Amino acid sequence: MMTKYSYFDRDLSWLSFNERVLIEAGREIVPVLERIKFLSIFSSNLDEFYRVRIPIMLAKQQRGKKSIYDKAAKIIYNQQIQFRKILIESVIPELKQSGVHFYYQDQTPQMLDDQITEYFYCHVAGLLKPVLLEKGASFFPANDRLYMVVLFTIEQKGEQIAIVNVPTFHLDRFITIKSDNTDHIIFLEEVIKKNLKSLFPDATHIESFNIKVNRDAELDLSEDYGEDMTELLERQLRKRKYGSATRFLYEPGLSAQHLQILVDALDCKQASVVEGGRFHNTKDLASLPVKDAMLCYPDWPANRKVRGVSRDMTLFDTLAKNDLMVHAPYQTYDTVLRFFNEAAIDPSVEEIYTTMYRVAHDSKIALALISAAKNGKKVVVLVELKARFDEANNIRWSKKLKTAGVKIVHSVNSIKVHAKLALVKRKDPVNPLLGILATGNLNEGTARFYTDHILLTSHQSMLGEAKKLFRFLSKKKRPEITDKIVFEHLLVAQFNLQERFLQLLDREIIHAKNGLPSGITIKLNNLEEQVLINRLYEASNAGVKINLLIRSVCCLVPGVAGQSENITVKRIVDRFLEHGRIFIFNNNEDTEIYMGSADWMNRNIYKRIEVIFPVYDQRLKQQLLQMITLQWEDTAQAVTLDKNMKNVFAQKDKGIRSQEAIYKFLSDHESVNS
Structure with a gap:
C-alpha cells in the first residue's frame, strides 16, 4: 500500500518566499537603501506572479477545478498592506533623517510648485496623450504601463472620464528637486497630477487616480516553426503586450461606479480587480535617485583572485x-x-x-x-x-x-x-x-x-x-527513448538525470538501513517534483538526516511524523541572490558532490535539457563543503521553514551571516594558499 504524503502548494510556497523578501525589507538592521531594494524585488516578483501564475489559477477556477486563487489573493492583500506599512512608517522616515524627503503619501509643499510646473512644461507635457472615454468607448492599456484615470466636470457636458499615460518609457520615474539642503523626491505621476488643469483647461473640477494592468506573459508557440524560430518569437513577443488582463490595479478612493466603468472600458472583466496603494510599479523603487554609501551595505569588491590562475601561464x-x-x-x-x-x-x-x-x-x-x-x-x-x-x-x-x-x-x-x-x-x-x-x-x-x-x-x-x-x-530534435547516449559522469535531463538522482538517494537509504553513515544535503532554488520529493520522504523514514537549503518554492513539507521528521528546510535571503544548485551525498563517508543547472521542478526534470556534473577535485570539494556548512549554520539571514510554511528566524541576536563569512573564508583561503 502506497503511503499518502502531503505537499505544500507550489504557488502558496512561492508567496511564502516573497514574504521572506518583504521581511528583509522590514528589518531595521538592514541599511535603508538596501531595504528599498528588497521592496522593489518584492514588487517585481509579485508582478511576475500575476503575469505567469495567476492566469493558471484563474483558468482552473473558471473550469470548476480546484484552485487556490482565493487563498493566494488574501495572502497578497495582506502582504501589500505590510509593504505600505514598511515604506510609510519605517523607510520614508529613515530617509528623511538623512536629508531625503520622499513623497509617497504626503502632499508636496507649495514651495516646490514652481519647479514642478517648470519640469512639466520642459519635459513632460509633449509626451502626454489624453484619451477621452466617451460612452461605450474602449481603451487598451499596455502591459505593466502606468496610467491615470482623470475625472473632470465641464459645464453643460457634465462629468467626463479620460485616460492619461504616464511616460516612464521616456522619462525617469522619480524627479529630484533640491531645496533647503533637502532632496525632495517626487513621482512623475505627481508632476502630471499637479498640472492636469493644463490638459483640461475647461474643467471646473478635476481628480485623478493611478491605475495599472498586468497581462498574461505566456507565449503561444507552434511546434512546427521550420528552421527559423527567431521570426516566430518576434511575432509572439509583439503579441505578449496584448495578452489577457490578469490584474487591474487601482488607487484607493475610486468609486464603485467609476471602477465598473473602467473594468468594462479596459476589458478587464476576467482580471483580478485589486485596490493597491497610491502609486503602482513600486519595483521602480530600485532606481530611487539617492546616492549615499552610508545608507547601503559596505562594499565587498569581487576582486578575490581564483587560486591557480597565474600571469605567467595561460x-x-x-x-x-x-x-x-x-x-x-x-x-x-x-x-x-x-x-x-x-x-x-x-x-x-x-x-x-x-x-x-x-x-x-x-x-x-x-x-x-x-x-x-x-x-x-x-x-x-x-x-x-x-x-x-x-x-x-x-x-x-x-x-x-x-x-x-x-x-x-x-x-x-x-x-x-x-x-x-x-x-x-x-x-x-x-x-x-x-x-x-x-x-x-x-x-x-x-x-x-x-x-x-x-x-x-x-x-x-x-x-x-x-x-x-x-x-x-x-540536430534540433526532442530526445527519444531510442537516443542511446551513454552518460557516465554527467546527469542530463531527458536522458538519465532523474534516474541517477533516485539511485543516489536509494544508496543513502540502503546505508542508513544497514547502520552505516548516511546523509543528504541539497541546495536548490526550487523543489517541486514529487517523484524526487517522495524519495526524500522515504529516506527520512529510513533514518537519513536530510538538510535542504531551498531559496524559493518548496513543496516538501518538513517535520511531519512518519513523513519528514528527519528533514530540515532552510532558506537564505541576503544581499546576493542564492542561485547555485549543489547536491551532497555522504555515501558512507566517501562524500560525493554534484552541481549544475537543474532545480527539482517539473519543468527542469521533464521539459528542459539540464546538466548536473560531479566535482572530483578534493581541494574544491572541501571548499564547497566549508561554504555549505557556513550556510547551514547561518543564524542571521537564514530562516527555517516549518510544517505550516512559516519563515522562522533563529532565536539569536547575533550569529553567523553566511554570505559575509563565505566572502571572508574565500579571501583568507586564497591569501594563505596563493
Missing part, C-alpha cells in the same frame, strides 16, 4: 594541470571571461561550443565568440530564445552572432536548453578538450549579484560527454 595551460572553480560574486568573473578570450585568439583552438540561456545585455562573452569566428574558428552557440522575459535580448545577440559567422542552434519548442556549458577543442594530443560547467548562466552581468559556482576543467571523459550532448542538440 589559463588553458593551467587547466591542463588542475581544475579551477570560480565562486561568483565573491570572486572575480574575469577568469571566465579569460577562458573565452583565450579561446578567441589561441592558434591551437579549432572549435568552440557554448550554451547561452540569458545573454548579458553587453555580453563580453558574445563579443569574444564573434572574434573567434572572425579568426577562422568553428563556433557553435546554442541560444535559448525561450528564456522568459529575456527573449528579445537573446534574439538580438543571436542575429549579431549569426552575422559574424557563428553557427546558431535553437532548441525545439517543447524543450528549453537550460544547461550551462562551454567547450573548447584544441590541437593537443593530451588534453584536446577544455570546458566550463556551471550552476548559473554564462552572464557577467548577473554574476555580480547571483551566487553561482563555475567549474573549469580538462577532465577529458566528462567533457567528451558534453561534446556528445552538443552534437545531439545541434
